[in-house]
Amino acid sequence: MKIFISATLRSFFNREHEIDVKGKTVGELLENIIKEYPDSKNAFYDETGERRGFIKLFVDGEDRTGRDYAVYSLSEKSKVLLLPVIAGGAPSLAQTEALVSDERRKEVELDNTEIERFNKHLLLREIGVKGQKRIKAAKVVVVGAGALGSAVIQYLAAAGVGTIKVIDSSAVALEDLQSQVLHSLRDVKRPKSASARDSIRNINRSIEVIAENEDISADNASELIEDFDLVVDCSDNFKTRYTLNDACILNGIPVVFGAIYQFEGQVSILGHNGGPCLRCVYPSPPPAGLVPSCAEGGTISPLAGIVGSIQANEALKLIMGIGEHLSGKLLTVDTLYLNSSVLNVKRSCNCPLCGDTPTITEVETYDYEDFCGLKAKEDEVPVEGFTPEELAKKIDAGEPLKIIDVREPHERAILRFPGAVVIPIGQLVRRQKELDPNIDTVFLCKQGKRSILAINTLREAGYTGPMYNLKGGLDAMKDIVLANEGGWL
Ligand SMILES: [Zn+2]
Numbered sequence: 289m290k291i292f293i294s295a296t297l298r299s300f301f302n303r304e305h306e307i308d309v310k311g312k313t314v315g316e317l318l319e320n321i322i323k324e325y326p327d328s329k330n331a332f333y334d335e336t337g338e339r340r341g342f343i344k345l346f347v348d349g350e351d352r353t354g355r356d357y358a359v360y361s362l363s364e365k366s367k368v369l370l371l372p373v374i375a376g377g378a379p380s381l382a383q384t385e386a387l388v389s390d391e392r393r394k395e396v397e398l399d400n401t402e403i404e405r406f407n408k409h410l411l412l413r414e415i416g417v418k419g420q421k422r423i424k425a426a427k428v429v430v431v432g433a434g435a436l437g438s439a440v441i442q443y444l445a446a447a448g449v450g451t452i453k454v455i456d457s458s459a460v461a462l463e464d465l466q467s468q469v470l471h472s473l474r475d476v477k478r479p480k481s482a483s484a485r486d487s488i489r490n491i492n493r494s495i496e497v498i499a500e501n502e503d504i505s506a507d508n509a510s511e512l513i514e515d516f517d518l519v520v521d522c523s524d525n526f527k528t529r530y531t532l533n534d535a536c537i538l539n540g541i542p543v544v545f546g547a548i549y550q551f552e553g554q555v556s557i558l559g560h561n562g563g564p565c566l567r568c569v570y571p572s573p574p575p576a577g578l579v580p581s582c583a584e585g586g587t588i589s590p591l592a593g594i595v596g597s598i599q600a601n602e603a604l605k606l607i608m609g610i611g612e613h614l615s616g617k618l619l620t621v622d623t624l625y626l627n628s629s630v631l632n633v634k635r636s637c638n639c640p641l642c643g644d645t646p647t648i649t650e651v652e653t654y655d656y657e658d659f660c661g662l663k664a665k666e667d668e669v670p671v672e673g674f675t676p677e678e679l680a681k682k683i684d685a686g687e688p689l690k691i692i693d694v695r696e697p698h699e700r701a702i703l704r705f706p707g708a709v710v711i712p713i714g715q716l717v718r719r720q721k722e723l724d725p726n727i728d729t730v731f732l733c734k735q736g737k738r739s740i741l742a743i744n745t746l747r748e749a750g751y752t753g754p755m756y757n758l759k760g761g762l763d764a765m766k767d768i769v770l771a772n773e774g775g776w777l
Pocket of ligand 1: 564565566567568569635636639640641642643
């Protein structure tokens with residue numbers, strides 16, 4: 289049967305987006321997949337043989353990752369989908385309860401300019417004056433003013449959301465302008481939160497905007513979202529997503545989750561009316577470095593607009609209590625092959641946060657590596673590394689060195705490291721014979737994180753030669769490499 293492989297996992301499957309593997313049950317299918325694609329074992333199981341929590345297996349739109357998943361039987365016609373979490377209630381045909389109550393709606397008025405401005409909303413039977421007043425009374429937090437945030441913030445502002453808080457601690461970079469349409473050339477190097485505030489004011493001066501140039505952490509998360517109706521998660525890293533999820537669930541604030549990677553997107557509503565939270569759907573994020581982040585993996589420009597617009601649409605429906613929404617569902621969109629599915633996801637009674645016996649009762653501080661069980665154990669030797677300058681010196685001095693580039697082929701097309709041996713991370717264990725344990729081996733990737741995972745993976749596989757990480761990856765060494773390209777060949 290055909291199995292669809294999400295882009296984040298394709299490096300384990302010879303870059304194929306669809307594979308053909310047989311199996312009468314899910315257990316048999318997984319066995320056969322690993323037989324045909326040995327590299328995929330590392331994606332499914334950790335070093336102790338435990339199944340990893342960040343991959344879901346859906347059969348005909350239903351999650352089959354539960355306890356008895358292995359014996360679930362399959363037919364030739366079953367539609368199977370492997371879906372990881374990306375760095376992102378019961379459906380009811382009847383009117384769902386609006387996030388903004390009637391009392392709050394009655395407190396706001398629309399003036400003549402607003403009646404003109406929102407004319408096209410007022411014409412819709414489902415929205416009308418009542419709906420528009422709810423939108424005006426709504427208070428929404430948008431976490432992340434990057435690619436997804438650009439679409440979300442602009443549409444929420446245009447739709448007339450009365451109070452918008454934007455949280456982002458980064459500054460606009462030139463490369464952001466490819467997909468972050470909220471910012472323009474003159475905003476480069478400015479804080480994204482300030483640039484977002486200006487854009488919102490350009491759309492509608494009467495919106496109350498709060499710009500927070502901060503990172504979400506266990507210390508400030510609850511305070512930052514306090515008194516808001518809804519949070520839209522447009523962040524780009526797992527640490528923020530899980531901290532935000534925990535804070536929102538503990539404070540009873542629903543989250544519109546959105547995530548993008550390359551050509552794919554996911555949208556869901558978490559923590560709403562007894563629906564699942566992020567930890568119910570994906571108990572843990574992938575180990576740091578196992579799948580590249582958005583910054584490392586790239587995305588096509590309009591993807592964030594598509595996914596962010598769906599998030600904004602879901603946010604408005606929740607505020608007004610109209611239509612069906614994505615609580616208890618996960619929408620996946622693949623814009624390269626034009627596939628989309630709505631998958632059912634359920635609250636897990638074993639969820640450490642919103643399950644029957646929760647173990648997380650306050651927003652906890654954790655670092656991502658620790659959270660993923662990848663933090664160096666007591667007896668584990670930390671990974672040593674060279675700075676770009678140190679590595680350049682060693683190459684110039686002609687020291688015996690082997691340099692291994694663990695990036696994916698399309699990333700190397702942007703910038704090659706002269707003389708490096710190319711071994712994508714999924715093939716390392718199988719190809720460790722190509723390494724020479726008698727000389728220093730330096731591992732490099734884009735940002736210096738996947739290369740640490742590469743070193744730890746080889747250590748676990750029993751390789752004992754001296755291994756070093758290029759600190760900061762090729763991003764940090766770009767200028768030196770370009771200056772020496774001819775000389776190092
Ligand atoms: Zn949960």
